[in-house]
Amino acid sequence: MAMSALWVGMIVAAILCALITGRTDAVAAAAVSGAADAVELCLSMAGLLCLWMGVMEVMRRSGLSEKLARLLRPLLRRLFPAFAGEEDVMAAVSANLSANLLGLGNAATPLGLEASRLMARRTPGVASDGLCMFVVCNTASIQLIPTTVASLRSAAGCATPFDILPATWLASALSVLAGVTAAKVLALVWRK
């Protein structure tokens, strides 16, 4: 329903605004061409997106994700001290976060749902500090190679769609850091 409100709101706002600014003819033209533009965009994104999905399949099959998960373990035990002793939780959490880092979205989501289900066992219905931290880590994008954005840039005619990588890494790292810090600080002050 939220999406319905957003979509209808956008259309109504566009028409009302057009009546005020007098650009009704442009809005009429956009209403007709927008759908075709979307299809064209999908087609021009298709090549790079499919290629990267193929490369990521190689990463998945070669066990890179499992290797990364093992590397992340010590760090994650510190981030989730309450669950450090629970092997099944830590396995799901590290598998989810390493799949997220590599951009294996299809693999990451089921692992993440499993991890949050396991974490909620102890405190049914209420988000524990560990679960809040885990969800915050998942709402902050940690993907190393933002393939969808790169495909979008290349579809817009960009010759070097990956030149934003260092900037994206910096912004991602700082936003994850902010989320983790906020979660740690709020854990101290929020009532249980």
Added chain:
Amino acid sequence: MSLFFDLTMPGMIALIALWGMVRRVDVYDAVVQGASGGLGVLARIAPPLIALLTAVAMLRASGFLELCARWAAPLLLRLGIPPETVPLLLVRPISGSAALGVGADLMATYGPDSQIGRTAAVMMGSTETTFYTIAVYFGAAGVKKTRYAIPAALCADCVGFFTAALAVRLFFPA
């Protein structure tokens, strides 16, 4: 620096493929299979993109997006964020496909290599569809009391938007 960017993508593909060979993966088969999975992803994002890009195109044509940018300019300019990105800031936490539509519109309007286009791309690459993720994860865990998860996640988003603009200014001085 330009050599680094030239080799980023082909280099990554080569490294991953070689690593796959070392691990005795049928690399070619994996690439082809994965690419066919990519078509599934496209089929999934196309219908919402058709609906949302129509709405964004109408908003752009009506002058609404420019009005938003003008309203938001005093605050965003002080933070170093291009005010033209304000529609992206608003929809990014709510809907991934709406963000894709707005991002595509910004890149088409201002160019993918403009300061605005690059900032939009970095913003999209360093943030997530926060509310959707929270709803799905807490839903799966049967959690109703989400405590401070939403404020902490939104804090990460705000810092992500701010540092995206900062990082683009840093790496691509105008």
